[in-house]
Amino acid sequence: MTRWVATPALARACVVAAAGLVGAVALGSPVLVVLAAPFVVPAVLGLAHRPRTTPRLVPDLGTHRLHEGQGIVSGLVVDPPDGVEHVTRVLERPSYVVLSPASGTVGGLVRDGVPEAGIGVTRWGRRTVGAEQVALTGAWAGFRWGPREVPGVSVAVLPQAAAFDSRAEVPQPDGLVGAHRSRRVGSGSEFSGIRGFAPGDRLRRIHWPVSLRTGTLQVVTTRAEQDSGVLVVVDAFRDLGASGGVGGAASSLDLTVRAASALAEHHVRVGDRVGLRVLGPGDARVPLGSGTRHLHRLTGTLARVVPETRRVEDAVPDLGVQGDCVVYVLSPMLHAPVVTATAALAGRGVPVLVIDTLGERDLDELGGPRSRAGLAWRMRRVERDNLLDRLAGLGCPVVPWRGPGTVDEVLHRLARRAQQPRVRAR
Amino acid sequence: MSALRRWSRSAVLARLLVVLLPLVAVAAAGQRPATPFVVVLAALAVAWAIAPESPVGWIVLVLVIGWWGVRVADPLQPTVLLAAAALLGAHVAALLASYGPGRLTIDGPLALLWVRRALLALLVAPVAWAAALGLEGAPDQPALWTVALVTVAGLVLAAALALRQAAGDES
Structure with missing residues (x-):
């Protein structure tokens, strides 16, 4: 509804006042005048204060990028505010969005400022926030405009920069300048x-x-x-487990994206050139680069990662490794072609480090260890462990993501190995 | 029921007033009303509290005003002012509850603004009551009632025209 219409309260005041006064005259009963007279005031003043403007609503979120766990204040501009006495806002609450107040409804007098609501996002990705229904009420609650739907704004929610630091040198420094000790x-x-x-x-x-x-x-x-080239490969073919957002349970893709963000940020900060390859929908590739702008590009690409929902073909993906660089493969390692591609890369002599982002999955979610689903999951885990052992046998270390220091020991070993003469298989 | 549980305290309070104040207006008469009347009135008041914007509201108010005019033995007793305040209070409580969904907390300054407005509107009631008391002992004046009828009809017509014009301008 996009025009000012009389409110039910005004109609009620008019009806009661008219009925009381007409009844008093018709029945000759003055008490009806006494009871109905107070309703004449809101009825007359409500009619007299009919707004004559056509308001325009402009949502004001202030930003289009934020990190998961961060919050913003959702403002609203009513233009022009003439004749508007009260604003009611009812915000929608999509997944992984929290509102303050929790009910998502705020209302207040315009003279005190248009009421604001807090919006927080709890998971990385692209989120549409701020969609709401807005109703404006004129003076004496005589006329109302709306409720009118105000569309949400798409914001990029960057993955939380998980606490990560590493003092290890990368094994393939090959640039001109940088922070890593050269061979x-x-x-x-x-x-x-x-x-x-x-x-x-x-x-x-x-x-x-x-x-x-x-x-x-x-x-x-x-x-x-x-400096060194670092390629971060993100496996988005699967997303296992339920995501509880930041501070809650993490799905495998949560772990993958947050770990990739942490690694990218760490290596860009120390001056390395970092590239990104996303295996999954969109097939995103970010070439090697350095600097703060490049880091924003990397985290922006990570925020757009979505898990594959269709059936994935068994073709071995091209990881896009060019030249000498260190490759981090972040994956739950449940998709055989990803394992094959990683093994092929390790066989070529490229320093590859697999970061296992499967995480801990609770068998109770699957009905317990003795349920069919639990049994199937355990068998799948055995197959996966076998594959990872064979991968480690090819010289490709596999480490579970543990935050700070996850890759230090492995990188030290890779750096030592890089000093030794080797034969590359092509 | 889950929607009712999400109502804010202020919204629940406003709805309680919507239910109770029409009954207070009846009780102010000082005489026992017929039980079916009270039951129907209470049921309608509850329906009004659940849906504060429904036309049930004006049915409740007109019902109480009509009962005062028809059934009360001494309608111009001073407690009629209490009844007038209770009816206007019920109207304002329903109005406050209709600013948003039940989970909306009614803004303190807004409630205060409407309390002030209600007190201002109530000033008319003692004036009307005093005038009614003054005219009660006076001999019948048919011309006065005719003038009153024409005035009221004019007011109603003006209100209807204003409402119609408001809708017509925007469409």
Whole structure:
């Protein structure tokens, strides 16, 4: 309803006042005038204050990007506010959205400001928030405009940056500059060794104490500092378990996306070039890049990840690995083609690290360990464990996601292995 | 029932007033009404409280006003002012409850604004009561009733025209 119409309250006041006064005259009963007279005031003033504007409602969320767990204030602009005395807002509550107040309904006098409501999102992804029904009431509750539906606004809810830090060096530093110690000697600052002076060495590199002790000029050599390419592969073929949003139970895709976000943020912060490949609907690919803008692109892509709902073909996916880089495969490892692609990559000598994002699944949700579903799940787990053992046998470490320090030990091992001569299978 | 459980306290309070105040208006007469009348009135008041915007509201109010005019032995006793206040209170309580769904908390400043407006509207009742008392002992004046009838008819016509114009302008 998009016009001002008389409210039932105004109609009631008019009917009671008219009935009382007409009855008093018709029956000659003055008491009816006494009882009906107070209704004349709201009836007359309600009629007199009919608004003559056509209001326009503009939702005001303030932002189109936020992290899961964050909240925003949903405002509303009523333009023009002339003649509007009261605003009632009833907000819709989609999945993974919490409202404040919990009822999602707010109302207040316009002279105190249009009432605001709090909206919080509890899970990453694209969410449409702020859809609501709005009703405006004129002075003396005489006329009402609406309820009118105000469409929601689509916001990108970025995955919560899970607590993650790593002090391990990545095993394949291959850029020009960066924070990782190179395998090659260069013009960095980290000590590598001391050797005899050779033509071309810079004089400031001469180490005078050793030179005096040995009687020949000795120079300090340092390691170059390089950045590294990191490719994060996200398996969105499956989403196992129910998601309770941030702070609640995590589905496998929750763990995957949050871990991918944490890894991407960590590596971008230390100056690495990070790429992203999403296996699943949309087939998103973000090339290697660095910097804050690139990090926003990565997290924005992660926020758009949706799980595959159709039947997935058994074709081995192309992980899109180009050049030397470290590959993180974040997956519950339940889809055989993903395991095959990972094994093929490891066989090519690419440093691959599988981060198991299956998480802990409660068998009680499946009816207990002795139920049919529970038994089937346990058998599936045995098959999966067997596959992961074979993958580890190919030199591809598999670690469950545990937050900070998840990959340190494995990266140290990969870095040590990268120093050794190797044969690549092509 | 689950919808009723989600009602805010203020909405429940307003609806309680919608149920109780028409009964208070009847009780103010100081005489025992017929039991069927009270039962019907209570049932209608409950229906009005559940749906504050339904036409049941004006049926309840007209029913009480009519009962005062027809059945009360001494209608111009001072407690008629209490009855007038109770009826207007029921109207305002229903109005406050109809600003939004039951789970909407009625805004404090809004409630205060309507209490002030109700008190302002109630000022008319003592004036009308005093005028009615003054005219009660006076000899019958047919011209006065004719003028009153024409005035009321004019007011009703003006209200009807205003309502119709309001709807017509926007459509």
